Amino acid sequence: MSLSSPNKKARVVNQSSSAQIFVDTIDFGTLKNGPARKKLRSAKLYMRSKFGNIVFSNELARRYGDNGIVSTSENPGNLKTDLQRHTPGAFMMLMGWMFSPAPYGGCRSL
Numbered sequence: 001m002s003l004s005s006p007n008k009k010a011r012v013v014n015q016s017s018s019a020q021i022f023v024d025t026i027d028f029g030t031l032k033n034g035p036a037r038k039k040l041r042s043a044k045l046y047m048r049s050k051f052g053n054i055v056f057s058n059e060l061a062r063r064y065g066d067n068g069i070v071s072t073s074e075n076p077g078n079l080k081t082d083l084q085r086h087t088p089g090a091f092m093m094l095m096g097w098m099f100s101p102a103p104y105g106g107c108r109s110l
Contacts, residue, residue: 012057014073
């Protein structure tokens with residue numbers, strides 16, 4: 001797989017979340033609807049989906065990065081946007097360091 005011009009790049013950005021830190025493996029038995037999946041709560045499925053987005057992004061970059069495909073994942077919850085408008089000030093004082101300016105979302109790797 002390659003792009004038509006060596007100077008061109010394609011960018012793939014997958015959305016992730018801080019919730020992915022609670023997952024460290026993919027349980028393939030829960031990817032399709034069935035008994036194993038039904039035992040999981042929606043929050044756990046969400047965490048696994050965000051972890052899967054990171055794994056996919058990293059693998060796409062590993063396989064096709066030399067062909068001009070830039071693949072990354074981002075956590076939009078860590079961007080300074082209006083999402084934090086209702087966050088208590090004390091939390092923002094303690095954790096505000098981890099937020100990046102919104103324009104960095106989805107374009108850091110280019």
